[in-house]
Amino acid sequence: MLALRGVVAVSLVGAVLAATAPAPALAALAPAPAPAAPVQSPAPAVESPAATGGRTADPALVRARQTGQPAEVESLRSETRQVFVKPDGTYLLEQNVRPVRVRQAGGWVPVDTTLREQPDGTVAPAATAVGLAFSGGGNSGDGGTPLARMSRGGKAMELGWSGTLPKPVLNGDTATYPEVMPGVDLQVTADVDGFSHILVVKSRAAAASSALSELTFPLSTSGLSMESDQAGNLEAVDDNGGTIFVAPTPMMWDSEGATSPQAFKEGRAPEARQAQMGVKLAGRTLRLRPDRKLMTDPKTRFPIYLDPYFSAARGSWTAVWSNWPDSNYLNSSDVARAGHVESQKNRSFFQMSTGSTIHGKQIIKATLRTYETWSYSCSARTVEAWATNSISKSTTWNKQPAWVTKLSTVNVAKGWGPSCLPGGVEFDVTPQVVDAAAKKWPTVTIGIRATSETDVYAWKKFKNNPTLVIEYNSLPADPVAVDAWSDPGGPCVSGTGRPVISTATPKLWAKLKDVDNSVRGRFEWYNEAGTKTGEYLTALGSTGTAFSATIPQSLYSDGALIRWRVRAEDGKANSLWSPWCEATVDATAPGREPTVTSPGFTENGWSDGVGLAGSFTFDPNGVSDVAAYVYGLDSSPKTEVAPGTDGTATIQLTPRHDGPNVLSVRSKDRAGQLGPIRTYVFNVNAGSAPRGHWPLDEGQGTVAADTAGAHPATLYGATWASGKTGMGLRLANAYAQTSGPIVDTGRNFTVTAWARLTGTGATATAVTQEGGRTGAFSLQYSKADDRWALTRTGSDADAATTVRALSAAAPRLNEWTHLVGVYDSAARQLSLYVNGKLESSAAFTTQPWNATGPLTIGRGKVNGAATEFFPGDIDEVRAYGRAMFADEVADLVNSAATLIGHWRLDEESGLSAADSSGRSPAAPATLAGGASWTAGWLDGALALNGVNGYAQTTAPVVNTRSGFTVAAWTQLDYLPTGDTAAVAQPGSRAAGFQLGYDKEKGRWALGMAAADTDTAALVRTRSDAIPAPLEWTHVAGVYDPLAGQLRVYVNGQLSTTTVTSHTSTWNATGPLQLGRSKTAGVFTGYWPGTVDDVRTYDGVLKAEQIAQLAAQ
Template sequence: MPKFLSPVRGIRPIAAVAAIAAVVSVGGLHARPVDAVTQPTVSAAQQPEKSATQRAAESGQRVEVEDERTETAKTYANPDGSMTLEQSASPVRKRRDGRWVELDPAMSKSGDKIRPAATAIDMEFSAGGDHELVSFTDSGERLSLSWPEPLPAPVIDGAKLVYPSVYPDVDLQINVTKETFAQVLVVRTRAAAASPELQQIEMGLEAPGMTVRRTSTGGVEAVGDSGEVVFNAPRPTMWDSSGARLAQPETADRTAEPLEGDTVAPMAVEVSSSSLVIQPDQALVKDPQTKYPLHIDPPFSGPRIARAMINEHYPATPTWNWGGDEGVGYQAFEPWSRKRLFFGFSTAKIANSQIISANFIAFETWSASCIPKVVEVWKTARPTENTTWNSGSGSTVWQQKLAQATVAYGRDGCEPGGFPVPFNVKSAVAAGAAANSASIYLGLRAADESDQNAWKRFRYDVVLTVNYNFAPVLHNRHIADPEAPCTTSMTGQPYIGAVRPKLTVAVTDSDSNSLQAQFEIRRAIDEGPSFTGTTASKAGGVSSEFDFTPTTDLWNKTTYVWRVRATDGSAYTPWSTDCYFFLDTTRPPSPTITAVTAGPYTVGSPITIRFGTSTSDVVAFKYTVNVDAVPSASIPRSPGTATFTSTHFGPQVVRAWAVDQAGNTSFAPTSLKLVAADRPATGHWRMDEGAGTSTADVSANSRTMYLGPTVSWGDGDQGVWALPVPDKALFIPGLQTEGGTTATTATDLVDSTENFSVAVRVRPDIKSNEQVVVSEDRPGNSGFTLGSTSMTWTGKNTPNDPTDDDPTNRKIVWAFTLATSSGVFRLETIPLSYNAAAVAETERWVDLVATYNKGTKTATLYVNGSWRAAQVTGTVVDGAGPLRTGLGIEGGAVTNFYRGYLDDLIIYDGSVSDALIRSYTDGDS
């Protein structure tokens, strides 16, 4: 009865089994049989912290890469750095409960089911009685077949089940293998074959989530929801017992496959969502030449590797995914046959690798004669389930003979039981790997297909053994010191100035072998290398960098060529393409320097300078301002200009060096001295009038500041002792919710998006909330503010009262803010002591200076000469309103009123020197 629908699986990955030492016959040499050699292996569990490659190198034995084990394959790291992939054509193990178990088809009863010990797919069979004969599961998909009547209890014989007399003189037999099962009706008499039950055999079918349908070739397939074929099977067949056993081993089981000479007939199959119907061939049943028992075998076969057999006796009939063993060559028993076999293997895993050896191994089970005869292995085109003798025996399919073996195994007197035969197929596997091929197809055929003594039979579980190595891969060749690229021609070659350049390459190796790099350097005019060097070994895998430096100086004014290759101990990469460079250690002359920006110069003003040279190979210049050392950064020869901003008043010494295309820097710099004066104030209010409703701007801009009605006059930081005119100041009587102010009528005195500075002296009265001394109006929030965030003290709020507990303990946090596109940026000091009860008037005053540098986006706040700086976040936005004192704008409201004295307010439209800040904090306004 039916073999189950085969789970659809692609061509299995290439395998490399333990090497079988043999002399493979090429050109007619006889292959002498020897025992298979099992190579010693170190278990990964012995040294789990080390890679398989490391353990193999240290132990001298191959080590399995356990993470790459599959149901058909094992991968080993070899001591010499190569890899071996061992893969069977059919499953030999499976994953169960987190560990691998070897497949074992022996069956045993468990409850009302019978199950094999371990098979490639999970399957269970009826123990008798119920109608479900078999169910099988693969990758979560389940399919079951039911018998139309209750079943008798089966006889269990190892991997075989026999349900006796399901009909008179008809047994139902199931043969289980490691990968699949086969079911066949054994019809012992002609009368039984003519019974009504065998005119049409209908079985129940369940395939949840799948659609079962006929194929165009008369087979059956089960398709999942995604449209992918999950299980499939070729067209069903039936055969009699007319063949002679002389063409195959005595142990050949006719219930599993027809023997040579058996009459074979295809059968029709129909399928629905719930049933499978097979129509036995009545011509074979009724033919008087038919010899019983008759075997009726519906289509379904197990999950086998893609393989095909073609038979000239049935030139239009395909045989796909056959099992057991099959014939090769010509046998003369009627009906005669002339057969060839196809096998397919995936080579994706070894694509682009270097193939050290590759053997195709087929187990010969039978030979027509003990006289050794030649059997050949060919590289073939891909077989399909429709390949026949007519379509698959020509030269376009059988493309290249690869190897041959002169052997005779399987009969008494010539290795009874059979023996594995290796064939050297390295040339085809290596060509496929070099071409990045995903698969390779091999075929077996007799050298003389008319010699019946050359008839042989081979098992389906062939293997392909491949010993391979992934050569290292070179990346990122360049000169590391001095930095220069790899240029593969003299045109555009880099010029370097180091007589012992450091050459560098990065190397990766997918096998994680230990790596070395070999370098060569030669003059372009020479044939052989001037210098060679092999680096120390490094662990492979991820990218490893290797360097090489010549041991003696190279010649000046000379073009050199270098190249590199790498090895993993087993194979070398090809030499890289040549890299060129020109060595030039001659320093260029010093450049000229001229000022593009005309003087006079002021602190904070940009100054542009130009460098020049008459030397043609100069490509850049380096320069510093007030620094002696050669900088690392450079500017290109064209346009050869640079702009800097003076940070202090006085001499500005510019030094410049020329740099040639080899990176050589002129020995001595050229110098140019410029003098920068401090910037003039753009607004300066001394506040010394002592009376009136305004205070004059003594800068060249003459923008008067007007006093609010509550603002009054008082003594300045120098007090009445200042001569010849007493120093005066303004007093602004701010409270928590209201206060006075002063303001200019002119607007946008400070462009806060550019460099600017603000200075003011303050003597705060006691008031604990946030206070703004100076600001520029802007809707929403002031463009900038200068003032305090908080003020704390001990004792009473009467700084001049002798009964105050501690009038000197005042702590103020000073603040400088800028309006930005993302909100208000705030720079604050730590709490600073303020002596409000100082005897000397000048000691009661605080000198505040705030600056903003657009180029560095830095805000700096000076308090009595001490400073704090911070990087400004967000984009600074300008306040376009008038400059004012005494309050600020926050959240659209006027707030943060100041209470206290202020004096000497100055603004600059750029940075000011440290000397000017020191002068201001020393009391000089």
């Protein structure tokens, strides 16, 4: 490739980060698309962790334990990062400085810079992290020829050649254009994330040519402008002033000391004579002025290299040179250097973007793995790794980041010859990574320098893409009081509320958690004086399961105080101790726990079910002076019931959740002394399915099927229309009705429906179940109250008394609303939920009656007549023979989340992006301004220039007053200087929502304006994860009105510490925007980068559903 002595070479090097489709103005060269125990005796009895109830193990961890080898967590893979989990549950993060793999055709492939001819006649590398295209030879016909092009989204730069180029000769990553001037060849070389090009001047006569006095290169940009400073440093900036690419002061040097082509590949020789080049930007021309003194010096050894290069404005690696103290070399394709030789000193810095992966983790070990390619001799000298501050485009010898702490020193010599071949050199950098994890830094920066910078034998070169290997462990979660209990004793309590127990050997329980899945519990117990009396370490078990230990006998006497606590351990780290739990031993009267029996819920057995009322009988168990029983279901005993003359008491309870339910009961004597707690554990199956479920999706015919049973509803005048999900019923003096009853209204029941009310002129019933003269209940709009209502009648008679549970606000007309009415016979209570939120409850103390007539949809029954017809639409009617509670109701609402917008953005041409959600009517988006098509995470994508590029629908897509989810694959070209939006839906003056980048905190964010006004605050929730330019990131925003929260997910993970409370009070009626938002009535926040696979949902997606979207 290179002639050495007697030949002059001129080099230009460019580097960017990722490729996109070419801008129309620069289409001459279209680049190939870029990818996207101790045990104290006596040993107590211990119970193994429960086999169920724990978290499902990470699939990668399962593979690691099955094979005995580390397994990759593939969802965390990127161009520069891989994460592996080891069989013991610890993790290995391998983070490279530069890309080592790229995404192509939906999969990952190794970087391959081999050049190949393309169908359009250009030459491009096989797989790189940037889009590159080199000339295939010829002339553009306008006096110049495109030589090389690199681009990113809507930003691109093209370097030309003045004249005709011959067809190149390809050799691996290099294209050679012979005789571009008399005696001069041109070589262009592809790199992982950029390119270099070299003019090879093959004779001194050629070097004397006036054509080399000033080199002129046509320079075209799209969405960028070029700037230079007095030192000759170059920047490519966009219209917002954001720096996209940077280049250091151009340098030139001769080939003194070069011994082979491979030596050239490893960077300039220390003996080389060097000089700075003049730089001038004139319009669309880059002019470089070589140092004529160096070109004509008789001592000069040819070739001479002229070396400007471009890179993205991000910190990855750089070197500083003492003899060029004001020049920067950020992301150079050169090798890294450390030490002193000839007249220069070098130091190198590597900056790895560890992100939030290690935040809050226990760092076991961190190693910087470098590869030494050259040393001054085989005589070993020490080189040091330091913790430093961050690097940037401003880093030079005179502006080095602070050298904070020396981390490790290695005495080594590799790369001089056969006796000391090139090879790996490892530095222990654990303290720096420990700080990064604890302080939640987004990056880790390591500096490399020679111990002696005056000893020439300490001079070394390294490859510029080291690997940071971090072994880390997730700390076990700190146990909380609600996850600890004793038997007897009940929930963990200390102080005056501590339980009195009848035994000195209680069994202690705690639910323990660890993200890495494997955990064990260490229990300790103390006496009142604070002296530890024993401990027990359990076996390893799965996270989220219950661990237990029993206190041995003979440690505590009657009247003694037991104090105990527990912590979680995973073999590498420990949680904090739980709060203290206490119990008092009292064997005196009342010295026995009450007896608890239930015909429906047997102790330790499994019974049906959630929402079904059952009776529990308390017996004094031989205690003669029981004045009351005190009980609590899943809580400390607080509710009292007096015994009958036989000393027993019977209560009604309705279990609210499945799995173990803990009923705690104690006796209270006449003097007010409380007896020991009886812990009665009964297991409850999940709530039974509905007895009737009418999805109303038929769309034709006169019968609505019951998918839960054999109770079809016949339509009487009702017609089919679009529903909340699929189809629904349209009602106007019409209804649908079953042939008989569905639920026993004398017992617990729940009825639910989606309703869209179009008028409030009269009371309107959505669902009822009829008796002879009236309905037993009516889920309805009450005209007298101007509220949604669950109405219950006291008897099947005309003018029967009624009780209503009412909504908090009047209905919103023409909006789908979810209604749930619940009757709980044990609590003697009616409850009404609206859109999943409990609006009110009302006591119903009358003996309930059972309506044996049909279930009717769309009208009521009063005084024996059909009335209260519902004006509007109804969908998804369900009737349950049990009570339902908040969590189940919320699941019903959220399970109705419907895809209402999906823009794949794969069109590649034209100005319309199709909506593939299947909704009717569809909502295509129209491209405008600086919006174009490019390669994306999933096939094509929308490239946006950050200035005026966007796409928008013709109408709103989501209702910002109700729950919604919006998700998109995003990529930033750079970190913007202001708030920007990837997806938004504004009103007339403000953003109903905007999902994108928050400048104030430098995070991903979902924001919603408090009102559609110029001065309304933008309520935001921000991610823990820190955005990184040029990385594909899946971002999802959720407005959950039930929880009153805004949530943001990054790559499928919820940023748990930044959930924001918010309740939306208005609906934005403007079109959906891709790439911009609105503030004070003006469109703003244009997105500088790429957007792909945008989805909107009417409703709240679950965390696992969002994780599935991010896994695509």
